[in-house]
Amino acid sequence: MTNEMFDQQLLSSRRRLEELWQRADKLQNPPTDLTSQTDQIPEQQQELLRESLEEFSFSLEELQVLVEELHVQNEELTNSRTALEAERQRYKELFDLVPDGYLVTTLEGTILEANQTAAQLLNVSHKYLVGKPFIVFVAAEERRKFYYQLSQLRRGESIKNWQVKIQSRRDACLTVAFTVTPVHNQQEQVVNLRWRFFEVFPTHNQKEWDIESTTQEQKGRSLFPSVLRPIKSYCQEQLASSNQLIEISSQQFAIAAHQAGRVLDDILSSTPDGFLVTDRTGKYIYVNRTAAQSLGFSQSDFIGKTWRQLELPVEIMERFDTQREAVFRTGEPLTDETSFTTVQGVRDYEYTINPVSDIYSDIEAVIVTVKDITKHKQAAAEANIALATEKEMSTLKSQSVFVVSQELRNLLHNIFGYIELIEIDNNQGNNEKKLNCFRRIQVNLKRINQLLDDLLWIGKLEAGEVLPNPSLFDLSKFCQELIAELQQGADFKHRITFSIEGQYSSVCMDRKLLRYILLNLLFNAIKYSPKSSEVKLDVACHDRNAIFCIQDFGIGIPQQDQELMFKAFYRGSNVDSVTGKGLGLAIAKQCVDLQKGEISVASEEGVGTTLTVKLPLNLRKFKREWGVGSRE
Structure with a gap:
């Protein structure tokens, strides 16, 4: 029943009560020609009727107060629903920004939720992904094993680093690693499955109101059962139904918000990347475990605090503040790199600042995604060194060929020159000159031999022989x-x-x-x-x-x-x-x-x-x- 219908029924009850009052007044002040009829109603019963009507007037006024409180609570419930929807939208954006693919499926493997990364990996539009059985993306030769693992998951077991060959759209094949965790309800029953994969390269209590019966009411009920009982029954039913509605709705929203927050926190904290959410004042709204633990804090240490209160590096964080304000002002994401001292020493990070909008498209916070690129930068530096070394070796080889060729050419040129002199001196019969030329030839041949020995020797040394x-x-x-x-x-x-x-x-x-x-x-x-x-x-x-x-x-x-x-x-x-x-x-x-x-x-x-x-x-x-x- 809506609030408008409830108000109309209450107004109708008040009108009926006014009519009863008018009838009671007539009974107390009868016309002179009807004196004989009034004698039929004892004065004691008239007084009892008046007291009963006063009591029910008080009950209706009390019910009116409850109705007003119900309106206030409904308004609070609407505000809570709006805030929950905004929070859900924020979690949805966080969900989509996670670099790994995430799915929520039924126990049979039907997809209920999927983030954008999952849609990209499976090469399927996000709107067509929900409702599909995940088995259609598994390669045919692995489906039997997939069904077996699915049966294990239904029993509440978790699976980590499960590699599966995926047949995405347009016959594109890739191997992905799954981490699958069952989702339990409050009765510890498995209700859903939460999948993470990447490619291998408190209850709101409502105050209860009771309407107690009095001795006079019981007497009046016996006198006027057709009037008093329906009004009281109606008031009790409406009050009980409204209280139950508020309590159930509040419980459902509170449980849904708590579960959504816990699931999203588990998802974001299971990735190696850091996630931080700050508002316009620079206070942290959310920080996942990865980011908090890398800096030697717990998640709760961050909430509601600024970087100055946490004593983070001034130079780095002042630059971050400037970038955060730019994202709030322009609404455009921003990516940068920095080096940061963590519990593991100095690490290199790449971070992206993304704006987060509320349901009215106003930017109310930013999400900072932090990726550790230390190994990538080290690999890039090593690759540059290897490239420089390779270039140097190539230059050295070219130079060595030139040097050796030039040396051999000079030595051979000397030998040929001395041979020509011997031929000339042979005709003149000068033995001393010929002997000197032979010595020079011998020296040059020794140099050639030494050059070849040196080349062979250095080759053996470099080869470890x-x-x-x-x-x-x-x-x-x-x-x-x-x-x-x-x-x-x-x-x-x-x-x-x-x-x-x-x-x-x-x-x-x-x-x-x-x-x-x-x-x-x-x-x-x-x-x-x-x-x-x-x-x-x-x-x-x-x-x-x-x-x-x-x-x-x-x-x-x-x-x-x-x-x-x-x-x-x-x-x-x-x-x-x-x-x-x-x-x-x-x-x-x-x-x-x-x-x-x-x-x-x-x-x-x-x-x-x-x-x-x-x-x-x-x-x-x-x-x-x-x-x-x-x-x-």
């Missing part, structure tokens, strides 16, 4: 033999001074790797220093380490080249016309690293260079790690 093979030997004797070998060259004009100290008579090192290191470093020192200048080799064996210092007084290495000097085929910017391949220092560095040693450089352009190599004297402790070793 070379392992240390330590043996016992006298380090002083080894160094002296190496210097003597260098001094046998025809063009050797430098002075090499050698000194050694410490326990050097029996060291356990790799002779071959040490030979490569010292030869390349001494060759470089000789090549880039003036003829007849001094080159020093100082060795010190202390604290289980051998330290080799190779010093020259040549052109030096520019500061900007020192970080790149150990890369293959790299040559300094000041070498000018000095020939070279850019392999010596690279080979030496890899041989040092292979023995778990260290190499460093100290150089000044135009003054000279000192290279220091530190190697362990006893490599036996590394034999088990390398799996090799021998004793000479």
Whole structure:
């Protein structure tokens, strides 16, 4: 019954009561010609009638007050319904903004609710999705298993990370991971199923009113049953029905609002993304668990507070306030990135601020969706480094081909030139010139052989095919033999001074790797220093380490080249016309690293260079790690 009908019935009852009063007055003041009839009604019964009518007048007035209260409560109920509808709209927008697909289905799998992401993943318009059985989207070969899992869900079991092959519209196939949770009613019965999936890459109490019967009313009822009983019964029925209506409606709205809030909170908190809702004043209306826990708070810590009360970073949050005000002003969403200190350390985030409108299309809040992009940025940085490395390696390969080709061309050109001289001198019979040409050819052939050896050796080092093979030997004797070998060259004009100290008579090192290191470093020192200048080799064996210092007084290495000097085929910017391949220092560095040693450089352009190599004297402790070793 509507409020208007209830008011009309109440007005009609008041009119009937007025008619009864008029009849009662006539009985008390009868006409003179009817005195004989009034004697038939005792004075006591007339008084009882008057008291009964007064009581029912009071009851109708009380009922009128209740009706007015009912109007007020109905108005409050309407306001509550409007607020609930606005809240439901807000939750709906949150529901649609979730980056994962969400569905609510019956126990048989018929879709009751779906967000926009689910519609996009299934490639079906949102309005056509509701009411469809979800099984139609499951690939045919997986439907039997799907029915089995559905039966398990009906028993109240949850399923996490259940991968299913989906056949969306237009035969587009994709694999999605499901997390399915049963929804229980107040009797703990499973009534619905809540699905999350993504692609794999308090009761309102109404005051009760009672109308009590009095002794006089009972007497009046016996006197006037046809008048009093219908009025009282009607009033009681209307009052009871109105109270019941208010109580049921209020309970239903309260339960619906509480359940909707709990379901939406579960959905939003199950995602790895953060969700925050703030009003125009900057106070937080809602924060999901992901966002709260990442900052070391609980959800309740945020509600009704601003970022200043929570002592969040000022610089970041002031910029956010400016962006939030811009979204309120323009109504357009805004996306940005920031770095934020969390309980897991500094993380990189991408956030989007979306406006939320009420039922009158007025923006009353904003939703902030926060996505952790730390791993994506790290992957992007690593990809950029890998790309730069690949580009550098490509450039290095091109440079190496050019250097090696140029070196081989020069050496072959020299050999062909000496052969032509031999042919000329052969006709003239000059044996001494021919002998000198043969020596020059031999030197160039040795250089070609050394170049090929260096290329093969550095290839083996980079491929991990070379392992240390330590043996016992006298380090002083080894160094002296190496210097003597260098001094046998025809063009050797430098002075090499050698000194050694410490326990050097029996060291356990790799002779071959040490030979490569010292030869390349001494060759470089000789090549880039003036003829007849001094080159020093100082060795010190202390604290289980051998330290080799190779010093020259040549052109030096520019500061900007020192970080790149150990890369293959790299040559300094000041070498000018000095020939070279850019392999010596690279080979030496890899041989040092292979023995778990260290190499460093100290150089000044135009003054000279000192290279220091530190190697362990006893490599036996590394034999088990390398799996090799021998004793000479």
